[in-house]
Amino acid sequence: MTDAMFSAKGRFYRGNLHTHSTLSDGVLEPAEVCRRYKAEGYDFIALTDHFIGLYDYPIADTIGYRDEAFTTILGAELHSGAMENGNLWHILAVGLPADFAPSNSPHFQPVKDQETGAEIAQRARAAGAFVAIAHPEWSGMTMEDARNIKAAHAVEIYNHGCYAGCDRGYGLHTLDLLLSEGHKLTLCATDDAHFYEPDHFGGWVMVKAAKNTPEALLEALKAGHHYASQGPEFRDIRWFDDAVEVDCSSVAAIIVSGKATPTANVHGTSMTTARLPLDRLQKSDWLRVTLVDHAGKRAWSNPVWRG
Ligand SMILES: [Zn+2]
Numbered sequence: 001m002t003d004a005m006f007s008a009k010g011r012f013y014r015g016n017l018h019t020h021s022t023l024s025d026g027v028l029e030p031a032e033v034c035r036r037y038k039a040e041g042y043d044f045i046a047l048t049d050h051f052i053g054l055y056d057y058p059i060a061d062t063i064g065y066r067d068e069a070f071t072t073i074l075g076a077e078l079h080s081g082a083m084e085n086g087n088l089w090h091i092l093a094v095g096l097p098a099d100f101a102p103s104n105s106p107h108f109q110p111v112k113d114q115e116t117g118a119e120i121a122q123r124a125r126a127a128g129a130f131v132a133i134a135h136p137e138w139s140g141m142t143m144e145d146a147r148n149i150k151a152a153h154a155v156e157i158y159n160h161g162c163y164a165g166c167d168r169g170y171g172l173h174t175l176d177l178l179l180s181e182g183h184k185l186t187l188c189a190t191d192d193a194h195f196y197e198p199d200h201f202g203g204w205v206m207v208k209a210a211k212n213t214p215e216a217l218l219e220a221l222k223a224g225h226h227y228a229s230q231g232p233e234f235r236d237i238r239w240f241d242d243a244v245e246v247d248c249s250s251v252a253a254i255i256v257s258g259k260a261t262p263t264a265n266v267h268g269t270s271m272t273t274a275r276l277p278l279d280r281l282q283k284s285d286w287l288r289v290t291l292v293d294h295a296g297k298r299a300w301s302n303p304v305w306r307g
C-alpha cells in the first residue's frame with residue numbers, strides 16, 4: 001500500500017477547520033480570530049460560524065485576512081434536522097460558496113419543514129465543501145445518526161472545545177465503527193474555538209497540499225492527504241504487506257489500529273522511527289496509526305484501505 005498523503009506533491013500546512021466568531025456565539029471578531037491563528041503559526045483557518053437564523057446565516061467573509069503566509073477557507077457549521085436524541089444536527093462544512101442558500105434553521109432547536117442532517121450535508125458537499133460529522137461524543141450521536149450522513153468526507157475525531165468544556169472531545173469510536181462497516185471516511189481534529197474557554201490551539205489538521213490556497217487545501221482534504229494532531233508530527237509512513245514503518249517527531253508510543261481488537265504497538269522514550277509488524281492485523285481491511293508523545297498529546301493518520 002502506498003500512503004497517499006506522503007506520496008502527494010507539496011508540503012504540509014497547519015490549519016484549524018472549525019472556529020467561531022462574533023458572527024455567531026464566539027467572543028472575538030473575525031479579524032482578531034484570524035490574527036491570533038496566524039500569530040500562533042497556523043497556515044490557514046476556516047471560520048465556521050453557526051449557520052442559523054438567529055445569527056442571520058453567517059458565512060464569514062475572511063478573504064480580506066489572507067496574505068502571502070496565511071489563507072482562509074470559507075465555511076460554516078450547519079444545523080438542520082434532528083438527531084435520534086432530538087437535538088439539532090451539527091455538521092462542519094469547509095469550502096462553502098459565500099452565497100450558500102440558508103436552511104430553515106431559525107435557532108438551535110429542530111423545527112418542522114427543515115432539511116434533515118443528511119440532506120444539508122449533501123447540499124454542502126454538492127456546493128464544493130469538505131464535510132465532517134462534528135463532535136460525535138459531545139452530540140450524543142448514535143451509530144444510526146452517523147451512518148445517515150452519507151455525504152461526509154470525515155469524522156471530527158477530536159474537538160478541543162468539547163474536550164475543554166465538558167471532557168467529551170472525541171469521535172474515534174464513531175469513526176472506527178463506521179470504518180469497520182466499510183464507510184471510506186477520513187478524520188480531522190479541530191479547535192471549535194469560541195475563545196470563552198481555553199478552547200484554541202489544541203487540535204488541528206496538517207494538510208499536504210501543492211499550495212497554501214483554499215482550492216489546493218480543499219482538494220487535498222477531500223483526497224485524504226492530511227492527518228490530525230494535538231502536537232506530534234508524522235514525517236513518513238511506509239506500508240508493507242507485513243509491517244509498517246513510521247518516522248515522526250519524538251514520541252512515547254506508536255500504535256496501529258484496525259478492525260476489531262488486534263493492534264500493533266511499540267512504546268519507548270524519544271522514539272522518532274519504528275517498524276511495527278502487522279501479522280495480528282492481517283484480517284483488517286483498514287489500518288490507521290496513532291502517535292502519543294510524552295505529554296500524552298496524540299496524532300492520528302488517516303485510515304489506509306487494503307486490497
Ligand atoms: Zn457544534
Ligand SMILES: [Zn+2]
Nearest residue numbers: 018020077192
Ligand atoms: Zn462549533
